[in-house]
Amino acid sequence: SLEDALRGFSRAYATSNNSHKDFLNLPLRASAPVLVSQAFEGPVAIVFGRERTGLTREEYELTDGILTVPTAVTQPSLNLAMAVTLILHELHSARITASPGPPGVVQDAEAVSDLVDHFGRVIVQSGYSSSDEESVLRSMRSAFRHAIATSEATPKELRIIHKALHEVENGFRHRFTRRSNDIPT
Numbered sequence: 001s002l003e004d005a006l007r008g009f010s011r012a013y014a015t016s017n018n019s020h021k022d023f024l025n026l027p028l029r030a031s032a033p034v035l036v037s038q039a040f041e042g043p044v045a046i047v048f049g050r051e052r053t054g055l056t057r058e059e060y061e062l063t064d065g066i067l068t069v070p071t072a073v074t075q076p077s078l079n080l081a082m083a084v085t086l087i088l089h090e091l092h093s094a095r096i097t098a099s100p101g102p103p104g105v106v107q108d109a110e111a112v113s114d115l116v117d118h119f120g121r122v123i124v125q126s127g128y129s130s131s132d133e134e135s136v137l138r139s140m141r142s143a144f145r146h147a148i149a150t151s152e153a154t155p156k157e158l159r160i161i162h163k164a165l166h167e168v169e170n171g172f173r174h175r176f177t178r179r180s181n182d183i184p185t
Helices: 028-041 057-061 080-097 109-125 133-149 155-182
Strands: 011-016 025-027 044-047 065-068
Touching (some): 025 028, 028 044, 057 133, 109 133
Parallel strands (some): 011 065, 025 065
16 A cells, blocks of 8 residues: 555655645645755655556645646646656756755654544544535644654654643543533433
8 A cells, every 4th residue: 555655754745737725735846955855864755646547635645745747738747757757857956956964853654644643533532523524634634744744853752742632632531521420310
């Protein structure tokens, strides 16, 4: 699965020829230097979609953002070989002028995914509801994933955030237990 394939990468970026609502969209040329600098900190994955259908929303959600490749209106998509060539060329061009900066924090992609899952559970446990609940929850999870994955949070800080979410969950349990005890029988 894509989720299994992304284990061990500090960052992962999907590719697309256009912007997608609810996701961080990164123009390829402007973002290439950032990706190169991130690669000095830890492995970065570039995720390409199927040539005929591209990537699914669920696959985009597993990534930290979408590299957008501008194309002509008359030819809105590239074949897979051309997309790979174009993206590798931009990354190579950015790499020529880049130099390793100070070592940053390399996050474990699995730890980030676990934290995003925990965040999603807490949102659901909070009783959140909306007319378009599933879409809004996906957007919240995606925004949280991006915020965490692009931060320089240390493993210790990720554990602290887990602990804070756990305390929120305990607060929900306490609140619901107290309410049920207040109901006369």
